[in-house]
Amino acid sequence: MSALDLFSKRLLVVSGKGGVGKTVVSSALGLLAARQGKNVLLVKMDDQGRTSQLFDAPPLGDQVMALRDGISAVNLDPKTVAAEWIQAQIKFKRLVRHVVDSRLFESWFRVSPAIKEMICLGKVATLVEERTWWRQTPVWDLVIFDAPATGHGLGLLRLPEQASKLLIGPMRTNALAVQALLENPTLTSLVLVTIPEEMPVNEAVHFHDEAKAGTSVPLSCVVLNGAYPRRLQGASPAEVEAALAATAGEAALHALTGGRLAPEAARAALLRAAERDQVRGALTEHYRGELRSRMALPLLELPYVFAERFGFAELEQVAACLGDALRPAEAGAA
Amino acid sequence: MSAPVTRLEQLLDERKVVICCGSGGVGKTTTSASIALAAALAGRRAVVCTIDPARRLANSLGLTELGNEVVEVAPERLRAAGVEPKGRLFALMLDTKGTFDRLIERYAKDEDKRRRILQNKFYQQMSSTVVGSSDYMAMEKLYELFEEGRFDLIVLDTPPTKHALDFLQAPKRMTDAFDENMLQVFLKPWAEAGMKSLGFLGRALGKLVTKVDELIGLKFVEDFADFFRAFEGMYEGFRARAGRVDALLREPFTSFVVVTSPQPLPLAEAGFFCDRLRELEMRLDAVVVNRVQPSAVEGDGPREDVRARLRAKGPHEVLREAEAAARAAGDVPALLGAALRAFVDQELHAAGDRLRIEGLAQGPGKGVLVREVPSFSRDVHDIDGLRRLVEELFPSVIEGGARVPQVTP
Numbered sequence: 001m002s003a004l005d006l007f008s009k010r011l012l013v014v015s016g017k018g019g020v021g022k023t024v025v026s027s028a029l030g031l032l033a034a035r036q037g038k039n040v041l042l043v044k045m046d047d048q049g050r051t052s053q054l055f056d057a058p059p060l061g062d063q064v065m066a067l068r069d070g071i072s073a074v075n076l077d078p079k080t081v082a083a084e085w086i087q088a089q090i091k092f093k094r095l096v097r098h099v100v101d102s103r104l105f106e107s108w109f110r111v112s113p114a115i116k117e118m119i120c121l122g123k124v125a126t127l128v129e130e131r132t133w134w135r136q137t138p139v140w141d142l143v144i145f146d147a148p149a150t151g152h153g154l155g156l157l158r159l160p161e162q163a164s165k166l167l168i169g170p171m172r173t174n175a176l177a178v179q180a181l182l183e184n185p186t187l188t189s190l191v192l193v194t195i196p197e198e199m200p201v202n203e204a205v206h207f208h209d210e211a212k213a214g215t216s217v218p219l220s221c222v223v224l225n226g227a228y229p230r231r232l233q234g235a236s237p238a239e240v241e242a243a244l245a246a247t248a249g250e251a252a253l254h255a256l257t258g259g260r261l262a263p264e265a266a267r268a269a270l271l272r273a274a275e276r277d278q279v280r281g282a283l284t285e286h287y288r289g290e291l292r293s294r295m296a297l298p299l300l301e302l303p304y305v306f307a308e309r310f311g312f313a314e315l316e317q318v319a320a321c322l323g324d325a326l327r328p329a330e331a332g333a334a
Numbered sequence: 335m336s337a338p339v340t341r342l343e344q345l346l347d348e349r350k351v352v353i354c355c356g357s358g359g360v361g362k363t364t365t366s367a368s369i370a371l372a373a374a375l376a377g378r379r380a381v382v383c384t385i386d387p388a389r390r391l392a393n394s395l396g397l398t399e400l401g402n403e404v405v406e407v408a409p410e411r412l413r414a415a416g417v418e419p420k421g422r423l424f425a426l427m428l429d430t431k432g433t434f435d436r437l438i439e440r441y442a443k444d445e446d447k448r449r450r451i452l453q454n455k456f457y458q459q460m461s462s463t464v465v466g467s468s469d470y471m472a473m474e475k476l477y478e479l480f481e482e483g484r485f486d487l488i489v490l491d492t493p494p495t496k497h498a499l500d501f502l503q504a505p506k507r508m509t510d511a512f513d514e515n516m517l518q519v520f521l522k523p524w525a526e527a528g529m530k531s532l533g534f535l536g537r538a539l540g541k542l543v544t545k546v547d548e549l550i551g552l553k554f555v556e557d558f559a560d561f562f563r564a565f566e567g568m569y570e571g572f573r574a575r576a577g578r579v580d581a582l583l584r585e586p587f588t589s590f591v592v593v594t595s596p597q598p599l600p601l602a603e604a605g606f607f608c609d610r611l612r613e614l615e616m617r618l619d620a621v622v623v624n625r626v627q628p629s630a631v632e633g634d635g636p637r638e639d640v641r642a643r644l645r646a647k648g649p650h651e652v653l654r655e656a657e658a659a660a661r662a663a664g665d666v667p668a669l670l671g672a673a674l675r676a677f678v679d680q681e682l683h684a685a686g687d688r689l690r691i692e693g694l695a696q697g698p699g700k701g702v703l704v705r706e707v708p709s710f711s712r713d714v715h716d717i718d719g720l721r722r723l724v725e726e727l728f729p730s731v732i733e734g735g736a737r738v739p740q741v742t743p
Contacts, residue, residue: 017358019595048602232673248666252663256656
């Protein structure tokens with residue numbers, strides 16, 4: 001078993017159910033890699049403005065755009081990518097537009113199963129292989145693909161294999177090349193993201209089982225995002241209440257609330273907060289246990305970020321935690 | 335169009351169809367199920383059509399498999415969760431392919447065409463992959479249930495669409511795809527159609543189209559064309575039905591509820607949804623925000639004071655001052671420090687949720703009922719959890735178990 005050297009890969013596919021924070025995790029991975037000197041490209045599909053918010057940058061377009069030092073991003077628009085691809089295959093450039101703009105193409109594009117996803121996967125592979133013309137070295141050290149949350153399990157990653165069975169000609173060649181890249185463990189790693197909740201954890205386990213059973217997808221680690229700290233370590237309500245009621249507690253609460261809350265009200269509020277903290281912390285512990293016992297994969301934890309707004313400062317915080325989480329895993333495996 | 339509801343309870347009495355939409359992972363399925371449960375408790379015959387329920391929730395409702403069959407949730411199951419239904423609750427899990435097959439069977443002109451379509455590779459791909467077709471089939475199933483007329487209230491959970499609008503446009507998209515002009519192209523061989531009608535440019539285009547065939551894989555295109563040929567004669571029926579589905583979505587008794595969580599992405603999508611529903615002139619009745627972090631401070635005034643302090647000084651400074659004050663008065667037990675941090679973190683979290691929800695309520699959600707559900711200590715995955723949701727969303731239904739009081743609009 002080699003070390004969890006995520007940043008020595010060329011492609012990271014970040015996958016997970018909707019709402020688990022894939023955008024934040026892939027952005028943090030990118031930021032961390034960029035700070036370690038990599039030239040990183042973040043690839044999105046259907047970005048809804050969240051990435052630009054996280055980086056304080058203008059909205060992403062279908063052209064590669066620099067976000068910060070060492071990190072760029074692009075939002076793939078399936079139709080533009082498709083037109084590009086057809087253009088590369090056919091030489092009559094003016095006619096390509098006619099085809100792509102025709103209703104026939106439009107309808108085919110809309111109803112064909114998973115064609116958009118397939119075309120975008122192809123584009124991701126092209127970006128990984130892109131080389132500078134002067135030195136023929138890769139343009140991007142690391143491409144991070146924030147995979148869309150499409151339905152169940154492996155869906156998207158199985159697509160090239162399924163497509164290669166259905167298609168012939170250049171599309172088939174293309175699908176096979178994408179499949180080879182996705183299954184190559186020296187080039188590609190798959191990062192699975194989840195949060196400490198029932199559905200996302202079950203989904204992650206399901207994904208893991210499916211990946212282990214029937215495919216060669218190089219699933220490298222699971223990220224438990226939004227792990228809730230258990231600060232009160234199972235102290236009973238009576239113990240918490242006693243600590244709050246002591247002289248030091250009274251003084252602390254007075255300072256904390258600026259004297260705006262009556263002592264009893266302040267105490268009640270802190271007790272409520274303590275109780276919720278215990279419950280949420282215990283839940284995280286439970287699901288951490290589930291993930292550990294049901295999957296044989298390194299588990300990276302990212303703590304819940306408490307902030308009124310989640311912006312670049314918070315993203316940096318997550319990237320720092322990710323760096324810490326990756327270090328022991330590397331040391332342990334070495 | 336009558337005014338939107340001012341209380342969620344009105345949904346149960348004044349609407350016949352409630353469609354819950356929103357991005358994935360925000361509790362759409364549980365919200366849909368709790369609306370149907372509330373209706374059943376209030377004395378109605380209600381059915382919830384779910385797309386992809388968590389196994390545990392499905393089991394708890396007694397749904398064992400993707401059957402496309404309406405199953406009654408046994409009253410004993412509800413009683414075991416401490417509620418007494420005055421009406422009846424039904425549930426079903428949508429089977430996309432099964433629904434599509436049934437639609438084909440309904441409109442196929444003869445046995446041969448029916449078989450040709452059902453065995454067509456393109457059809458099988460299209461009807462069984464989640465992409466696109468589940469959107470339309472959810473609408474189709476809704477129409478089927480509505481036509482049967484067995485229920486007072488139908489609640490539809492919708493597939494998580496990346497583009498919030500996909501499913502609303504599904505009937506229209508489907509009819510577009512079956513447009514007569516498309517038919518013209520597929521009924522004749524490709525090249526012929528191109529050359530006859532378009533002269534020189536047409537011939538060039540025809541060649542190009544053939545070339546594109548080769549690129550995308552000729553076999554695929556053949557299947558595609560054969561599918562459309564077999565479809566001949568079915569278009570009218572299919573189109574008319576899609577039109578009726580679309581009309582149902584615009585009935586005054588059809589209501590949309592946007593479900594979201596207080597996270598930035600789902601909220602942005604919820605806002606997008608609200609705008610789009612308005613554009614489409616569909617009735618947006620309410621926004622339900624699940625998993626909202628409650629503030630530990632009671633009373634609006636004191637809560638605002640605490641927030642203002644946190645904002646002005648920053649959480650670190652507030653904590654530092656509190657600990658310094660504690661040290662000055664004695665020593666600081668670890669437990670006290672931990673409780674202070676837990677409190678500050680939660681207030682920050684709650685303030686962030688508040689800020690983002692206000693953004694939606696004052697923006698795209700303006701004029702619409704916005705209801706918040708505090709985050710529960712456990713996820714909702716059984717009837718007991720649904721009951722807690724009903725308590726939050728429809729308090730008067732649970733209180734005394736009485737029928738919902740009539741509200742005069």
